[in-house]
Amino acid sequence: MGVSSLEPADGSTFLLQAHDLQMSYGPRRALRGLSFSLGAGRILGFLGPNGAGKTTAIRILTTVLEPTAGHFEVGGIRSDEPDRIRGRIGVLPENLGFPRHMTGLEYLTYFGELFGLAQSAARERAIGLLDDVGLAQRGTSRIGSYSHGMRQRLGIARALVNEPLVIFLDEPTLGLDPRGQQELLALIRRVASERGASIVLCSHSLPEIEGICDDVVILNLGQVVAAGTVAEVIDQAGSEVLHVRVDPASAERARDALLAVVGVADASVSDALTGRVVIRLGEAADGPPDRPGIRDAVLAALVAAEIPVISFGYTGNRLQDLFLQVTDEAIS
């Protein structure tokens, strides 16, 4: 799966296009031909197991490393003008360090000036950004006194200091507690919707990607193994699976009722003790199956059979299923 195209739905232009990027460290090939495109205002999830080449790819796309071969464009500027590209991207690198002795306000003002703002303008923007990421109260505190979550928010503010077209976030939620993760993801979503910037989000957390991203690229061993919109990629996992949990006493009855529903290929009790039933939806002969319709029918059948439903839905991670499938395939 070499080249894939992520066509923006509304026909707007691509803000980021990568063409066959390759990177070798001596004999080791960290990246073997990465190509993709990203439309304006979209969030792209960048997935892959450890060592897949994610961080290398991000460092190339953010001009920190030079690719061994290939090129890319940001907002129409080619990668052979790295200085101009740096002015148009914002980056939160993985494991970014902060000068502990500076305050958040000083830090953002400094970077505003490095991006060519006058001192006072940089300061104004810093104050605005601190407010945006919810650090207004702590702007004059030393970064050394910040929590990990606050530092990540400060890192995102720093990535926004030049009002970038494309924002790269490398593992932004790593090491945060669940509440911190939720807050940060909400912030990222807000940034995308309010600023219209495209975001490339690197993460290990598949639910996170599934919940927030429009598009996804899965890397393995330096190669793209799956790419497309989140829905497209999930569909590559093959038939859809539903998970239902009913009163354990009625599990057998529920299975029988479900097998009778049109469109259900298979149903089986996966755990009789807790009453879990797995339903695999079949492929319709003509065109894609009417899956929402089948889901409605499944629920209706259970209700009609007067079976108490405890939970119903995609309880498994569908993206995770695919992820494990494609990365396993590549390894074997």
Next chain:
Amino acid sequence: MSESIQELGALQPGARVRTATRVRPTWWVVMANEIHGLWVGGKAPILLLLYSIVLGAHAFVTAYNVELSLMPPNEMVYETVKTAISVGIFLGMMIGADAISGERERGTLEALLLTPTRRRQVVIGKFLAALTPWPVAFVLTIPYLAVLGQGHEVLLPAIAWGAVLGTVLTVAYTGTGLLVSLWSNNNRTSYLVSLGIYILILVPSQLPGRAQTGAAGQFLQQVNPLAALNHFLSKILVNNRTFEEFGTWLLSPIIFATVVMVLLVGVSAPRLRLEAGRLARADGVIGRAFGRLGGLFVLVAALVIPAASFASSTTGTVAPSSQVASDGVPVEISVDLEYQTVNTGDAVFFDTVVTNPTDVASAPLIVAMNIINLDQEGDVVDPEDWSPERTQYVDRLDPGQWAILSWRVNAILDGDYIVYMVVMPQPAAADATSQAVASSGIHLTVLPFTRLNPGGVMPLVLGAPTVLAIGTGLILSIRRRETGGGGRPLKYLRLPVVLGGVVLSLVVLSGFAVMSQPPSAGIPGQSGVRTEDDGSTTMTVETLTGAEDFAYAQTAYEVPAGAPLTVELYNRTDPADEIGHNWVLVEPGQEAAVLASGLEAGDDLDWLDIDAPGMIAHVPLIEGGESNAVTFDPPPPGTYTFICTFPEHHAGGMIGTLTVVEP
């Protein structure tokens, strides 16, 4: 949220509008940020605190140690400038060594590289910021120079040359540290390699003079930027030589600085990358090797270089040739000192160069020193007393070859002297002779003994670190209170205010130190003399405290003629040491006679013949802790000498002058 925005906005005074549209160049932005981090972050003040402790310890040892205190003021000033530069360049190098690799280690470099700034400008900004501790360190040095210089005329040249040359070397060393940092992935490597380079250059520069004689030795010294610079400074500040004569010694420091700057700004800075570069990254093997290079450097520096220098020290004068002239080969001899003014008890150091300008090898050579008293009335000089080593021997010199010999002369007595050297080939046989060749003379003016009271440097030795510690603590605590979070932020502390405060306290401190310097430092004047209500004059004479300090604390007095004079003598030595001192005022030229008669009088008469014809007045011998006084009518206006007649005390420097002036 809008409230907090206002709060933040209020921190910035409205007067900033003037600069609103001006974009500062990148190097300036980086430099300002780095300076802020260095100084307000506390690193530079703490390093300077350590610097002042090192300098204070050096000054204290110099002033207190009995042996070292025989150093003349200009030599103490030179030693202090040398120490200041050695320590100052170390600070710059260490700050430079942290600049890039430290950011790599802390993960802050990537964010910097993600900005559209020119790499070169980032490096220049960091470099300039790393230079800032040096000027402050040097300003900090000036009070020490002032106190140790004891008003010697060398002070101003020392400050000027120290500032200029220290800056040249600081540029070179800071640049070197930064270069190493640019190509290191972590601070451990960077610090180790930098330290290795520092030691590599420092160790040979600290070798004693004899180890650096010979052609190769001198070449090494001239190539080594630190050693060459020290040599230049010592010639200019201690030996009264000129820039024209020794300016070429500055070539290697200047070339060093230039090469480093070209490598840094021209070659390496544009290649600043997130990883240290191909050298360290390309292959694990090379990377590890580079990491170990640091340890290797230290080893090499510690072992090979001193050995090499010692080995090379003989190469200038060995290698006998088969073609040996019998005798009469005219060799040349020169000295590197023309004149010098010192105090009694000081030592004078100089080098002679013996050259064979002919095209045949010389015979083995003998070099001897002679000292002549220019005052025909004065004592005849016994050169054996004045020099620990009067004669030195040199192997035969090949054509064009030369040898350098170091000499020391102890100024035993005050007076006007000339020192000259002769070189003489060994006669070839019992019935042969040879012709001596003499050098030009060294004119030596020996002044009466003065001594720096070590107590004089104490206010500075203790005061400077204290003021710096308080200043550092203040900066850090204000910064902490300001940025501690939660609390209401104080008014912004501006860097210039902090720096201004530091400089101001230094100026006050140095003024205090100079004023607190005891009058014992040989400054003639009215101190120690007071006019009583009845019109009579009282002068207070104190001895120094040490058992071997044969000296009066103040050695020059001025009293009016015509009023009765009371001399109060305090023997400040420890009674346990059983050191007796007296105070004897003698007619001009009668010193020797009074001393001789005192010796004759012997212990029973307390070493003084009270009927000695050349004596004007005296305070009898008293033991440690005692005091006594004498009142007499001062002699007619003129300058008189007072001495202690206890055996050897006069020779040890227990002498002073009393000037009687018209009221």
